[in-house]
Amino acid sequence: MKIRVLGAFGGEGLGHRPSAFLVNDRILIDGGNVTGALTIPQQLSIEHAIVSHAHLDHIAGLVYLTETLAFCEVGAAVTISSIDPVINTLRAGVFNNALWPDFSKIPHPDVPVVKYRTLVEDVEQRVGDLWVTPVPVSHTVPATGFIVHDGSSGVIYSGDTGPTEALWRTARGLRGLRAIILECAFPNRLGPLAQVAKHMTPALIQRELDKLPPDIPVWIFHVKPQFHEEVSEELARLESGRVSILEQDKTYFI
Ligand SMILES: [Zn+2]
Numbered sequence: 335m336k337i338r339v340l341g342a343f344g345g346e347g348l349g350h351r352p353s354a355f356l357v358n359d360r361i362l363i364d365g366g367n368v369t370g371a372l373t374i375p376q377q378l379s380i381e382h383a384i385v386s387h388a389h390l391d392h393i394a395g396l397v398y399l400t401e402t403l404a405f406c407e408v409g410a411a412v413t414i415s416s417i418d419p420v421i422n423t424l425r426a427g428v429f430n431n432a433l434w435p436d437f438s439k440i441p442h443p444d445v446p447v448v449k450y451r452t453l454v455e456d457v458e459q460r461v462g463d464l465w466v467t468p469v470p471v472s473h474t475v476p477a478t479g480f481i482v483h484d485g486s487s488g489v490i491y492s493g494d495t496g497p498t499e500a501l502w503r504t505a506r507g508l509r510g511l512r513a514i515i516l517e518c519a520f521p522n523r524l525g526p527l528a529q530v531a532k533h534m535t536p537a538l539i540q541r542e543l544d545k546l547p548p549d550i551p552v553w554i555f556h557v558k559p560q561f562h563e564e565v566s567e568e569l570a571r572l573e574s575g576r577v578s579i580l581e582q583d584k585t586y587f588i
């Protein structure tokens with residue numbers, strides 16, 4: 335499996351793009367930023383987007399992607415897959431002909447640029463050439479992490495979450511697990527904010543590590559740009575040697 339980091343951060347800053355990952359050139363995991371990281375031919379290769387939740391730092395890039403698909407090639411389309419409440423928010427709150435055009439009816443309802451697909455929680459489903467299992471996590475809005483598998487190797491993606499249980503429980507014993515992509519948003523001094531906003535700090539990750547499948551590398555994403563240096567230093571001091579921060583624009587092969 336090939337995972338390209340389009341955006342590694344939990345917000346936008348100079349050189350910092352919101353969270354998005356491109357798997358095997360065709361499937362997005364979240365789309366906080368897409369068009370700022372890819373050429374137009376690369377954007378046109380995208381067929382699916384699986385979305386963890388509807389916060390803007392995970393979906394904003396999808397709105398510009400839809401424009402690329404609409405104007406550049408007849409018949410280009412992306413299928414946005416997520417749990418029911420997330421799809422409803424995208425339909426009613428984003429692609430609603432007020433905030434953005436309803437690309438599920440453009441250029442024509444029979445051949446739209448955006449197709450929606452509702453994923454069932456805790457069930458492994460085929461998305462493109464991958465197997466995807468959405469598992470509910472602990473965030474301020476309906477949100478899931480994903481277990482993503484290609485039949486031989488797999489990765490766990492936390493999405494946005496505070497301390498959580500079900501995702502790690504579901505992942506235990508997963509065959510071919512190669513990496514855990516885990517969020518961290520705030521430095522330790524903002525622990526109370528992390529608790530309210532349901533995000534991780536390095537101290538919370540230290541505790542989370544005991545629940546994670548053992549001996550699997552933990553790749554951190556979603557650090558808020560303004561705290562990047564501080565969080566990096568705190569993560570470097572964790573006792574576990576298996577935690578590292580994902581590099582934006584790098585491609586990881588697992
Ligand atoms: Zn986020």
Ligand SMILES: [Zn+2]
Pocket residue numbers: 387389473494
């Ligand atoms: Zn969020």
